[in-house]
Amino acid sequence: MADSANTLCEQGTEFMPKFDDRGLLSAVVVDSESREVLMVAFMDEEALAATRETGMAHFHSRSRGRLWMKGESSGHVLKVREIRVDCDQDALVIVASPAGPTCHTGAPSCFYRVLDGDRLERATV
Amino acid sequence: MADSANTLCEQGTEFMPKFDDRGLLSAVVVDSESREVLMVAFMDEEALAATRETGMAHFHSRSRGRLWMKGESSGHVLKVREIRVDCDQDALVIVASPAGPTCHTGAPSCFYRVLDGDRLERATV
Numbered sequence: 588m589a590d591s592a593n594t595l596c597e598q599g600t601e602f603m604p605k606f607d608d609r610g611l612l613s614a615v616v617v618d619s620e621s622r623e624v625l626m627v628a629f630m631d632e633e634a635l636a637a638t639r640e641t642g643m644a645h646f647h648s649r650s651r652g653r654l655w656m657k658g659e660s661s662g663h664v665l666k667v668r669e670i671r672v673d674c675d676q677d678a679l680v681i682v683a684s685p686a687g688p689t690c691h692t693g694a695p696s697c698f699y700r701v702l703d704g705d706r707l708e709r710a711t712v
Numbered sequence: 713m714a715d716s717a718n719t720l721c722e723q724g725t726e727f728m729p730k731f732d733d734r735g736l737l738s739a740v741v742v743d744s745e746s747r748e749v750l751m752v753a754f755m756d757e758e759a760l761a762a763t764r765e766t767g768m769a770h771f772h773s774r775s776r777g778r779l780w781m782k783g784e785s786s787g788h789v790l791k792v793r794e795i796r797v798d799c800d801q802d803a804l805v806i807v808a809s810p811a812g813p814t815c816h817t818g819a820p821s822c823f824y825r826v827l828d829g830d831r832l833e834r835a836t837v
Contacts, residue, residue, distance in 0.1 A: 597817055600831045607774070613752050615740050622747050624796075627738045627803040639827075649732070671749075672832060673822035674815050678752040680823045690799050692722055697798035698805045702764075706725045707797060 597674045604635060605677040613678040616644060616657075618685060618696075619668040625689040626657075626697045630679065642667050644681055663687035722799045729760060730802040734774075738803040741769060741782075743810060743821075744793040750814040751782075751822045755804065767792050769806055788812035 596603060606612050611629040618625055628646040630638065633654050637645035644657045644665035658664030669682035690697040700707040721728060731737050736754040743750055753771040755763065758779050762770035769782045769790035783789030794807035815822040825832040 600833070602827055602830060602832055613738055615749055615752055617749060624740055624742060624749065624805050627740055627752075627798065670827040671823040671835060672825050672827060673752065674817055674819075674824070675822075678822075680749050692799055694799070697803075698796040699799070700797050702727055702795040702797060705727060707727055708725070710796060 596676055602672065603676055604632075604672070604679075605675060606632060607677065611647060611649075614644075614646065614681055615678070616665055616681045616683055616689070619682045620684070623696050624698055625665070625683070625685060625695070628657075635679075638667060638681070639670075644683055657689075658686060661687065661691065663689065665689065721801055727797065728801055729757075729797070729804075730800060731757060732802065736772060736774075739769075739771065739806055740803070741790055741806045741808050741814070744807045745809070748821050749823055750790070750808070750810060750820070753782075760804075763792060763806070764795075769808055782814075783811060786812065786816065788814065790814065 595601065604612055610631045613627065614630045615627050616625045629649060631647040634645040634647045637654060644667055646655055646657065648655050664686045665683040667681055667683050671680040688695050699710055701710045720726065729737055735756045739755045740752050741750045754774060756772040759770040759772045762779060769792055771780055771782065773780050789811045790808040792806055792808050796805040813820050824835055826835045
């Protein structure tokens with residue numbers, strides 16, 4: 588990237604999300620109250636547009652190859668409070684209020700296990 | 713995935729990181745003190761192994777096509793305190809102590825801007 592375009596991307600006020608060669612960017616969902624990381628997924632242009640339009644987090648499923656709204660079947664939607672973007676605009680932090688457990692296993696967060704040596708332990712916090 | 717393999721992956725104690733068709737998984741770095749999201753990047757098998765071996769966060773650069781240690785040039789390394797894994801084991805949360813600003817722009821976190829309508833504003837928190 589040329590220096591001026593780089594500066595614009597990093598320091599500017601223009602939102603210019605950078606999708607990768609698959610048309611995706613990383614989206615990390617953080618609980619607006621606890622600030623805990625709830626889940627990580629990918630958004631394409633369609634999912635980002637749907638998220639901004641509806642105020643509910645939408646993603647692109649790589650395995651199903653389609654748009655999905657988090658909570659579309661469980662009802663455990665993620666109401667978006669804030670969207671943050673990183674320096675090179677290829678990743679987002681979605682600050683959201685969850686309507687229920689975010690993980691389909693029933694855990695509040697998908698990150699409910701900690702690596703302890705070579706094994707996984709249930710996280711206590 | 714068969715049901716039993718799925719259960720093992722989601723509920724088991726075996727660490728079986730799932731790299732995608734490019735050999736990558738998402739890694740979100742969170743500050744061990746503030747719990748703020750500092751950066752998001754990708755790890756391949758080599759980067760994950762180097763991270764676990766050295767206790768310093770390593771990633772795979774997609775643009776440079778190589779392993780890099782965060783802070784290898786700036787000195788602003790990320791000392792790993794904990795590694796969390798999500799339900800389907802294709803994303804990690806790296807809880808780390810940063811030795812300096814994580815972002816190459818000098819900001820503590822790469823997510824220093826918030827989307828406000830169609831514009832980006834400097835985050836205040």
